[in-house]
Amino acid sequence: MAKEYRVDLDALDEVVRKLNGVLKDMNGTKGKAGSGTFLPPSSLGKKYEEHVMLHKAHGDMKKFIDSEIVDKIQSLVDEFGKKSKKTKEAYDDAEQDNKLH
Structure with missing residues (x-):
């Protein structure tokens, strides 16, 4: 006897x-992280050596968070959602086939 599975x-x-x-x-x-963390160059002060370096570090970190964290999580969730939808549709199709036979 074949095993039966229920989904x-x-x-x-x-x-x-x-x-x-x-x-x-x-x-x-993602939109809030990009625009809500805007840091005007003058907000870190002016006329000291590290000013440009600090502002650049802030921009680099924003880019890193966006591309290496948020984009990758979005991609993972999107891929899992598409695969889950495809799986559900396959089970729907199998159920319909079983009803017809």
Whole structure:
């Protein structure tokens, strides 16, 4: 006798919806991280040797957080969401095929 597996398609669909919500929330966070952390050059003071270095370090860190953390997390969540959706659709198709036969 073949083993039978049961898949909760509603739960899988909920996973996809929640991941899409995470992506939507991350887009807002990414925008805030970029514009909400703007640092005008004069905010660190002027006329001292480290001024330019500090301002550049701030810009470099913003770029690093954006590209090495936020973008990678977004990509991971997006990929998992797409794979989850594809899996759910495959189970939906299999269920329909079983009903027809």
